[in-house]
Amino acid sequence: MARRKKIYEGKAKILYEGPEPGTLVQYFKDDATAFNAQKKEVVDGKGVLNNRLSEFFMTGLNNIGVPTHFIKRLNMREQLVRSCEIIPLEVVVRNVAAGSLSKRLGIEEGTVLTRPIVEYYYKDDKLGDPMVTEEHIAAFGWASQQDMDDILSLALRVNDFMSGVMMAVGIRLVDFKIEIGRLYDGDYQRLIVADEISPDSCRLWDAESGQKLDKDVFRRDLGDLADAYTEVARRLGVMPKNSQPITKPTLIN
Structure with missing residues (x-):
């Protein structure tokens, strides 16, 4: 073979x-x-x-x-x-304060956000995947304004779907990360969700007990x-x- x-x-x-x-x-x-x-x-x-x-x-x-x-x-x-073609961004959608958001802004972990927050991080392990703004993304040519509009729309649609699916089985979708790819068909381009969606890339808490069912179990030695x-x-x-x-x-x- x-x-x-x-x-x-x-x-x-x-x-x-x-x-x-x-x-x-x-x-x-x-x-x-x-x-x-x-x-x-x-x-x-x-x-x-x-x-x-x-x-x-x-x-x-x-x-x-x-x-x-x-x-x-x-x-x-x-x-x-x-x-x-993977756009060099990690797109993070947050529904509940946790992890770096709580550390960065001093918000108590578990605080439910009044609306989803979408954040962008530049994909570079050597730099620690730093947080960036739409201005950085435009200035360095990582994505156009139309791309960003489409990425935001995709991220929020994924959030709606995932939140509903998880809540139906008693799990709260706290936050998640996705990556977006460009798919070309001749001169035509469309954006698609790529990489993976799994407990590696999501924070998932039991809706009643708050038990963590994601990679924080490994990060924090919880079981x-x-x-x-x-x-x-x-x-x-x-x-x-x-x-x-x-x-x-x-x-x-």
């Missing part, structure tokens, strides 16, 4: 050349990182869970008309995605990360409801 060509390797995923032009294979690793990879650990089964959960969310977005790079899941750790992600998958119906937390979960198709 021919060895696949690796295109890119990040902290949590590897991208390989896809079987057809314009496609990539996205592989989910078990690596968990925090604080710009200063804290690292391998969590058995994490990549399997994130692959399946990202498939669930991306499929839901595609079904309601929010375009994404997701085509189909290939196996337990890989999915076929469209190749696109077993695989158990937290398994609970999210179980509530969403991605895993059987009677399954027990296990290191290498068996997922339903």
Whole structure:
């Protein structure tokens, strides 16, 4: 079997050349990182869970008309995605004060915001992904004003969808991060949701107890990360409801 060509390797995923032009294979690793990879650990089964959960969310977005790079899941750790040009921004949508927002502004964690706040961060690990404004984005040519209008619209639509889906299973969507890609068809360009949507890229709290079900479990040493992600998958119906937390979960198709 021919060895696949690796295109890119990040902290949590590897991208390989896809079987057809314009496609990539996205592989989910078990690596968990925090604080710009200063804290690292391998969590058995994490990549399997994130692959399946990202498939669930991306499929839901595609079904309601929010375009994404997701085509189909290939196996337990890989999915076929469209190749696109990633805009060098992390788009963060916040519904509840937490994490860096609470630290930066002195707002008590858990404070419900009166409206979603959308923030932009420049994707550069060496710089620590600094927060930037629309003025920075325009000045450095990372995205046009039309792009920014479209990015804001996509981010808020993702927020509406994700908030509803999570609240229906008793989970509060505190905040999340997405990346946006440019997809070209000749001279025509459209923006799509890319990368992944999983507990790695969201803050998820139990709606009643406030228990954290996301990567903060790893960041703050609050318990077993695989158990937290398994609970999210179980509530969403991605895993059987009677399954027990296990290191290498068996997922339903």
